[in-house]
Amino acid sequence: MRLILVGIFLIAMACKESLPTNNEVLESEMGISDEETKTTKQLKEELTAKGFEIFDYVDEETKDTVLMQQYFIAFLKRGPNRSQSKEEADSLQALHLGHLGRMYKEGYADISGPFGDDGDIRGITIYNTPTLKIADSLANMDPMVKAGRLQIEIHPWWAAKGFPLR
Numbered sequence: 001m002r003l004i005l006v007g008i009f010l011i012a013m014a015c016k017e018s019l020p021t022n023n024e025v026l027e028s029e030m031g032i033s034d035e036e037t038k039t040t041k042q043l044k045e046e047l048t049a050k051g052f053e054i055f056d057y058v059d060e061e062t063k064d065t066v067l068m069q070q071y072f073i074a075f076l077k078r079g080p081n082r083s084q085s086k087e088e089a090d091s092l093q094a095l096h097l098g099h100l101g102r103m104y105k106e107g108y109a110d111i112s113g114p115f116g117d118d119g120d121i122r123g124i125t126i127y128n129t130p131t132l133k134i135a136d137s138l139a140n141m142d143p144m145v146k147a148g149r150l151q152i153e154i155h156p157w158w159a160a161k162g163f164p165l166r
Contacts, residue, residue: 040065043161051130054161066160071110072127072135073157078120081148095143096150100125108138111165122150132156 038046040056044067047054053070084092103109107128114123127135136154144150 040067043067047161053130053156067162068158069161071157071159072129072132072154074125074127074135074139075121075153075155076123076125076139076142076144076150077153078122079145079148079151084147084149089149092144092147092149099142099144103127103138108134126157126159127154 044054044056047067047069054068056065056067058064059066100109100112103125104112110126110128112123112125115121125139127138129135129138132154136152139145139152139154142150142152145152
């Protein structure tokens with residue numbers, strides 16, 4: 001558990017230096033430069049062209065159009081093979097954190113993290129991919145999954161595009 005917390009701390013510290021704003025994240029994700037602002041219609045066309053499932057609605061209070069995108073939430077569950085030595089488990093944990101960091105850096109995962117209890121569901125990753133097949137393939141590349149220490153359960157999940165966590 002201590003190793004997991006240290007890993008999370010190191011990832012958080014690495015990300016802390018220069019966190020982009022939500023608009024910068026959306027602009028970067030969609031390839032929008034500072035000079036141009038995309039309309040909802042343009043964003044919808046780009047996401048649809050990339051194969052993402054989307055819909056929009058008008059917020060009754062603000063009258064803003066909210067663009068919803070389908071993501072995939074992967075539950076990382078306790079796997080059947082947990083018989084590794086402490087050294088093997090520590091090595092797998094380091095590889096696991098590297099994999100999750102790579103998924104985030106390459107834009108495939110928007111958020112990952114462990115749960116704070118010792119239950120069968122160990123953590124989650126939210127994949128920003130157009131299909132379940134892609135998300136499942138990426139999740140199953142995780143060294144912890146390959147070793148059987150974790151197993152993956154993925155579900156489609158909808159969220160407003162570009163909205164921050166609070």
